[in-house]
Amino acid sequence: MLLPRWSLRRARLLLGGKLVLVLGLTVFVAMMWVLERLIGLDGPVALPRVLALAMALVPAALWLGFFYLQDRHEPEPKGFVAGVFVLGAAIAAPLADFAVFQVSPPLPLAQHGLSPFALDRLVFALLVVGLAQELCKYVVVRYTIYSSSEFDEPMDGVVYMMACGTGFAVWANYHRLHGQGHEVFLSIGAASAVVTTLAHASFAGALGYVLGRAKFTRRTPLVRTVLLFFGLLGAAVLNGTFAVVELYVSSSGLAQEPWKGVGFAAGFAMLVFAGLMLASRRLLADSPFRPREPQPGGSR
Amino acid sequence: MSAPEPPEDPPKGPPGAPPAGPDAPVARADRPASPADAPPTAGKDEPDAGDSLGFEEEPAWAALLSYETYEQVAKKVLRAGTVVAREGYQRHDAAVVAIAVALIVGGAVLHRALLRPATTPFTAHGLTMQRTPHWLAPEDVPEVTPRLIRDAGPPPRRGRDELPYHVMFTSSLDPDVRLEIQIDQRPAWSNVLTGLDLERRNRWGELYAAEGGRTRSIAGHDWLRTRFRYAYAPQKGDDPRIGHAVEYATVDRERLYVVTFHGEPDQTDVLEEVIAPTLRVGARTGMPLLPQRNRVTQVRAPAAVRQATEATVMVVVADLVDGRLRAVGGGSGVVVSPDGSVLTNYHVVHDTGGRLHELFVIGRHVGAGQPPQLVCAGRPRRAKLQPEVDLALLKCDLDLDGRAWAPSSGPAWPTIGAARPEEVEPGQRLWVLGYPDVGGGDITLSQGLVEGLTGDQGELGRDFIKTDASITHGNSGGPVVADDGRVVGIATAFRVRVTVDGDTIETAKVGLVRPWSAAGDLVAIARAGWTPRDGMTSPELEPTAIEAPAEGIRISTRVLDYANDRPVPDALLMVLQPGVRASEIDMNRLDDQVMAWGRSTSDGEVHLKQPVPVPGTYTVVVVARGYEPLAGDGALQLPEDAPAFFDPWGAVRLNAKP
Incomplete structure (x- = not known):
């Protein structure tokens, strides 16, 4: 085991941890693409349970490491971050699915609007699915780690919510990759798992940004509540918009163009993520744990 | 509410921290206010983010699997819960969840309302309704060749505006979801329930199964609602699948209207919910479509x-x-x-x-x-x-x-015993069983008394038993039984007399029951055994063209009533061909099965018209009106030395029918 550890450390030293992880994600998708070519798969396949779970878990684990590294100044306890990740996968996501199914069971003969931007699709994507998913992520973080003493700087909101979103994506991706009669292209499935994980984590991260600000604001409780609510609404709008536009991009009439969808989703998720990172810079700059420039005189 | 504000004083940030604005982080009181108070762990001060990954020291998966982690998390959650309860400011945050849930539910309601299938008006031959728009154009439904009459010719071609009007709309979302509309002349028979059942059975075949009908009043008009399922193959060569349907049918003075929703049950439910309330036909009918339910259980009849x-x-x-x-x-x-x-x-x-x-x-x-x-x-x-x-x-x-x-x-069909004619007396209670065709539905029982006997045309006679029990169309042919369950006769007709006497109109109705004794010949055939054959409608029980054996002995005997040894006249005694068993006898194939036969005279004597070859063992069948048929496999055993004129039994005794 010496060699891999050594190699990892070497690679990390050479390239930086985040780059290694991003490379890992790329390699993961490339491997699936190569595997697809190697075994001559020219159509979608029904993935076995284990493979689907692995394909959902691998990008999530890599992304989780990546997000974890964002909190530079006072890294959170790994156990807590992992715990919130598990809560996201085991509580938030199933709860969201259950809630959506309960309030809006599948309607037979539903006259869905043909356009992806039809009012019914928008309402469903934004107000029902988007809001329910983000609410479940929010509830999981807000009523566990948020109140703990480990949540001690605004940036923690981003870290924990992203961990929760990553966990959420494991469930979502697993069900996207393996379900009753589901068949997926191996490469597209892997790419979409990577992208969806980033997307879910980014939306949650956006909410986490607000969550972190809200916890440490000195304004009135009402303002904090309003802040939280609009944070939630914002995340839901991002989530819903993502779903609607991805459908718009990936479908052209009756034909499906999944790569287009993945490409768009990647762009959208990266945009949100970049915005989030930009915003986080301020949080990091304001972090009470930020190492300070040595004061004149050489003492801290 | 004591909403604890965060500490008034800005926290003591680390030395050199930027001045705390309103949104500046506030360290909590229950932990060291800053890293300065709690010395950071080794390496914390190093800005090398790479090191903080620390896979080597504490792998994330190990933390995931460690019980202590969960214990810690659980404790933290518990503590957090306590904090939630303690700290008032968190109550405000509950409003976020409440408003979000309300928004989700509202969104779901709005979504459902937006998805409710839209409708567009539909009118044809007096039927108006709202149908689903955007479906494929209606297609004519071809008539199904009657399964029961294989030699039927093709149905005549008809114009679009002629009846029957029979079209099918198919959903553009799911080809198995269909809306079928059938308009036809009003059926001659008022039993709409069974008439439609027969048509569906004919159309869908043996895997068709109905769940019965009930009536539903829509805008004051009765519709018969029937849910049924069937097997079908969408295209030739497809695997058969089970289809479900809900049918709404009604009649007005001239027409029969049938609207059927096909699809999975949840799909037909939606169609039914949207379309059924809009069904309208021109004229309102007084015709009861309501199946007569449970009449047997309502009437207290002897077991x-x-x-x-x-x-x-x-x-x-x-x-x-x-x-x-x-x-x-x-x-x-x-x-x-x-x-x-x-x-x-x-x-x-x-x-x-x-x-x-x-x-x-x-x-x-x-x-x-x-x-x-x-x-x-x-x-x-x-x-x-x-x-x-x-x-x-x-x-x-x-x-x-x-x-x-x-x-x-299949299993034996249950039969009932017959009452003796002499047991039927005026004043005796009778029960009429049958299926009067008003509305169809369950079997119907009505009771009445024997009022007397009458002739065919109302003259004196014994052709009918008169009763006041309700007999109407559809009861015809049903049994009329006494309290002991034995059949007295067949409900056959009713007479209505209307007398106008000044201002008074008086109606009298009497039911006529054909006495069971009139059915003697037919019952004898039924009991002896028969197979339906084209053209063999005569109840005459006699072989007509027997190929008689060239030689044999002449058999004669007497046929007597077992109870009193009175001679039984007109009994038919038949000796069957060798090898034909009693259970195989077919009254329609007597010429093939019978070797010798004879009819008893008024004093019960029978002389077989044909000789019977000796030696041999034969099955003998004796049939007479009002008596149980007697059939014995090997009942006639003739030795080689039997006399030329021979009475093998002395006498044959028949049991009167119970």
């Missing part, structure tokens, strides 16, 4: 009478109308032999012009509250007919798909 319901069947007659099989009438019947012979009225199986109907279909009682289940069919032209006493003996020889089928191939 023996209830048992007689098992032997009571519905007889539906059907004809080809424009190449389509339509139920045109019906009556009742009574099972008279365990192998499925049914006695009914002759007038049930022929139309007003005296022409026999194409088909009869037998429906059997399956349970209280349920319409009879159609089980088998046959051709009236193969029945045994006795027009002079208005009786007919039917036996199925087809299943409902038109394949050859014998009712004896």
Whole structure:
């Protein structure tokens, strides 16, 4: 085991941890693409349970490491971050699915609007699915780690919510990759798992940004509540918009163009993520744990 | 509410921290206020983010799997919960969850409202309704070749505006979801329930199963709602699948309207919810569509009478109308032999012009509250007919798909015993069992008293038993039984007399029951055994063209009543061909099966017309009106030295029918 550890450390030293992880994600998708070519798969396949779970878990684990590294100044306890990740996968996501199914069971003969931007699709994507998913992520973080003493700087909101979103994506991706009669292209499935994980984590991260600000604001409780609510609404709008536009991009009439969808989703998720990172810079700059420039005189 | 504000004083940030603005992080009181208070762990001060990954020291997966982690998390959660309860400011945050949940529910309601199938008006031949728009253009539904009449020609072509109007709309979302509209002339038979049941059975085949009908009033008009399922193959060569449908049917003065929703049950539910309330037809009808439910359980009848319901069947007659099989009438019947012979009225199986109907279909009682289940069919032209006493003996020889089928191939059909004619007295209570065609539905029981006897045309005579029990259309052919469940006769007709006396109009109705004794010949045939054959409608029980053996001995004997040794006149004694067993006897094939026969004279003497070869062992059958048929395998054993004129038994004694 010496060699891999050594190699990892070497690679990390050479390239930086985040780059290694991003490379890992790329390699993961490339491997699936190569595997697809190697075994001559020219159509979608029904993935076995284990493979689907692995394909959902691998990008999530890599992304989780990546997000974890964002909190530079006072890294959170790994156990807590992992715990919130598990809560996201085991509580938030199933709860969201259950809630959506309960309030809006599948309607037979539903006259869905043909356009992806039809009012019914928008309402469903934004107000029902988007809001329910983000609410479940929010509830999981807000009523566990948020109140703990480990949540001690605004940036923690981003870290924990992203961990929760990553966990959420494991469930979502697993069900996207393996379900009753589901068949997926191996490469597209892997790419979409990577992208969806980033997307879910980014939306949650956006909410986490607000969550972190809200916890440490000195304004009135009402303002904090309003802040939280609009944070939630914002995340839901991002989530819903993502779903609607991805459908718009990936479908052209009756034909499906999944790569287009993945490409768009990647762009959208990266945009949100970049915005989030930009915003986080301020949080990091304001972090009470930020190492300070040595004061004149050489003492801290 | 004591909403604890965060500490008023800005926290003591680390030395050199930027001045705390309103949104500056506030360290909590229950932990060291800053890293300065709690010395950071080794390496914390290093800005090398790479090191903080620390896979080597504490792998994330190890933390995931460690019990302590969960214990810690659980403790933290518990502590957090306590904090939630303690700290008032968090109550405000609960409002976020509450408002979000309200938004989600509101969004779901709005979504559902947006998805409710839109509708567009539809009008055809007096039917108006709202139908789903955006579906594929309606297609004419081709008429189904009647399964029961294989030799039927193709149905005539019809114009679009002519009746029957029969179209199908198919959903653009799911080709298995369809809306079918059928408008036709009002059926001749008022039993809409069973008539439609027969048509569906004919159309969908043997895997069709209905859940019965109930009426639903829509805008003051009664519709008969029936849910059913069937097997079908969407395209030729496809695997068959189960289809579900809900049918709404009604009649007005001229037309029959049938609107059917096809699809999975949840899909038909949606269609039903959206479309059914909009169904309208021009004229309102007073015709009761309500199936008569549970009449048997409502009437307190003796147990023996209830048992007689098992032997009571519905007889539906059907004809080809424009190449389509339509139920045109019906009556009742009574099972008279365990192998499925049914006695009914002759007038049930022929139309007003005296022409026999194409088909009869037998429906059997399956349970209280349920319409009879159609089980088998046959051709009236193969029945045994006795027009002079208005009786007919039917036996199925087809299943409902038109394949050859014998009712004896299943379990024995329950029969009922007969009362002796002399036991029927005026004032005695009678029960009429049957399926009056008003509304169809369950078997109906009515009771009344024997009022007396009457002749065919109202003169003195013993042709009918008069009763005040309700007998109406559809009761014809059904059994009339006494309290002990034994059959007294066949409900045959009713007479209505209207007298106008000044200002008073008086109506009198009397039911007429054909006494059971009139059915003697037909019952004898049924009991002896027969197979329906084209053209063999005569109840005459005599071989006509026997190929007599060239030589043999002459048999003669006497036929007597077992109870009192009185001679039995007109009994038919038959010696069957070697190898023919009693159970195989077919009264329609006597010429093939009988070797020698004779009829008893008024003093009971029989002389067989044909010689019987010796030596040999033969099956003997004796049939007489009012007596149980006697059949004995190997009952006649003739030694080689038997005399030329021989009485093997001395006398044959018959049991009167119970």
